[in-house]
Amino acid sequence: MRKLSPFDRSAQTAPRLVMARRIHTADADDTTVTAMLTDRGRIVALGSAEDCAAAAERVGLRPETVDLGDAVVVPGFVDAHAHPLMFGQMMTWVDCGPEKAGSIPEIIALLREAAAGLPEGRPVRGYGYEQRNLAEKRHPTRFELDEVADDREVYLMNASGHGGVVNSHTLRINGVDRDTPNPDGGEFFRDADGELTGELSDAACNILTGVHGVKIGHHGPNFHLADEPEEHLRQLDAATRRFLAGGVTSIGDCQVTRREFDMYLRLAEAGRLELRVSMYLLSHLLDEALEMGLVGQFGNAHLSFAGIKFYADGTLGGWTAYFPDGYVGDPCRTGQLYHEPADYAELIRKAHAAGLQTATHAQSPTAIEMVVSAIEAALADRPDADARHRIEHCGLPTPEQITRMAASGIRPVNQTQHYFNWGEGVEEAIGTPGERFNPLGEFARAGVPFTISSDAPVAEPIPLEAIQTAVTRVTRRGHRLGPDDLRVSALAALRAHTIEGAVSLGREADLGSLEEGKYADFVVLSDDPLAVPAEEISAIAVRETWVDGERRHRAA
Secondary structure, three states: OOOOOOOOOHHHOOOEEEEEEEEEOOOOOOOEEEEEEEEOOEEEEEEOHHHHHHHHHHOOOOOEEEEOOOOEEEEOEEEEEEOHHHHHHHOOOEEOOOOOOOOHHHHHHHHHHHHHOOOOOOOEEEEEEOHHHOOOOOOOOHHHHHOOOOOOOEEEEEOOOOEEEEOHHHHHHOOOOOOOOOOOOEEEEEOOOOOEEEEEEEHHHHHHHOOOOOOOOOOOOOOOOOOOHHHHHHHHHHHHHHHHHOOEEEEEEEEEOHHHHHHHHHHHHOOOOOOEEEEEEEHHHHHHHHHOOOOOOEEOOOEEEEEEEEEOEOOOOOOOOOOOOOOOOOOOOOOOEOOOHHHHHHHHHHHHHOOOEEEEEEOOHHHHHHHHHHHHHHHHHOOOOOOOOEEEEOOOOOHHHHHHHHHHOOEEEEOHHHHHHHHHHHHHHHOHHHHHOOOHHHHHHHOOOOEEOOOOOOOOOOHHHHHHHHHHOEOOOOOEOOOHHHOOOHHHHHHHOOHHHHHHHOOOOOOOOOOOOOEOOEEEEOOOOOOOOHHHHHHOOEEEEEEOOEEEEEOO
8 A cells, every 4th residue: 555645635634514604715706605525634625514415426435514504614724924933932931012011121131030940041032022112212222132131142132123223242252243244235223322222133133043043145034043953853843833823824935044944844744734834935045946957836735835036125113124214203214225236137037937936035126127127128028918927015016116017017015014013113114115014905906916924923823913004004002004095995905815825826727716626725704804894804703724624733
């Protein structure tokens, strides 16, 4: 007998007749049914219970009946931009977010308490602060982190994931002093006297991974900190449980280095990969990918290679996105580009010429212009009507850039929870234009298909929260961001987190909607996100999450 691959779970899945109050299929016609027949992990038929029973009889199936009562079923949510290992690792760090600490002394107290419980020499790591949420309205300094420990590394990551603050010990052991030049695409921040403050951003984060850790140069913020492999596997397991609890069944990991690649292979070989993962290798690996012949998608139902991830600029949350004239909230800050425009255009040309999908982080209009222009030039050299190049976050595109994105088939992958969590801060940072942050309504009117994702751990993988925010544009503090024409309907938002996510990953043949022949990945909800008032969508409970026609999560 053939031994099944750990990935080949669907072949072992028994037939089931799933019934619910309503099943939203997210197919091209947005069909709604009340029953679904599955077998060996795929959907065999949809319609009424009678329709599906007749289909089972025709093909000789005797399905188990799963009656979900008054529940509503939607396709499994596709989180097309997330960082699962980083998310799982940060779950082991100290939570210094606004619910835990509202001031710098409170952050220091949390970190000191954690340090007291760690073995001697073990680094102290915290995450989640956002300077505008603190009473002091500023970043902590290295001198304040020195109060936590001066004999070991202390790192406090900003909520954006694009840097944070380190203590003096961390700078000292890495040979960083006031005369150290800033790396391309990053910065060691200094005060008015030229003294290091301890804040670092983007490419400067390379110091955090030590001498033998992952190094990515100026290709992105380096959050690839090493733990023991078994610890990394536990972190991925923990992250997987959180994604499943939110109803996420498929993920695009948008920054894969050798650390992530190794862990995914280990999980897959052990049969522990519960989700579907599409990997985007970080651009510092582009030449190696081409040398190995990775010039198109490959893999299997649970683990696949999708394309290459690039960075154009930094983050709006951490004020490192590139605004050459400075930030309204701090004219001395301009942020930075990771590459010179000509160098970046050559990277995109090289990837596109090989047939690879690209996904580029870009927030400011200047950075987005760099991306759109590079893709237009690459398409002119080698036309491809279905290249599906992506702009990650795509925070503040101009209307003219949106029109060009439509013409070139460029797909924005947005995160509405970013403005849910700190939309006011974006307005404070750059002024009135910040109210357009993630202009989904403008994309819709221009015919630009958009995708919604979490960017976990920058935001929790809670798709229903992301969908509600797309519909209301109301932040966590009750502020409505921008005019009503930036909002989208609940149906458009649901599709953006399901079928459009699958299209962005190149997986729509198998995922993203509930249709005959596709994988039976679906979510069981306590109510209908298309029927409840918009401000109540995030309160809907995820009762169950199914992958390959098997229940992978059930709420307590």
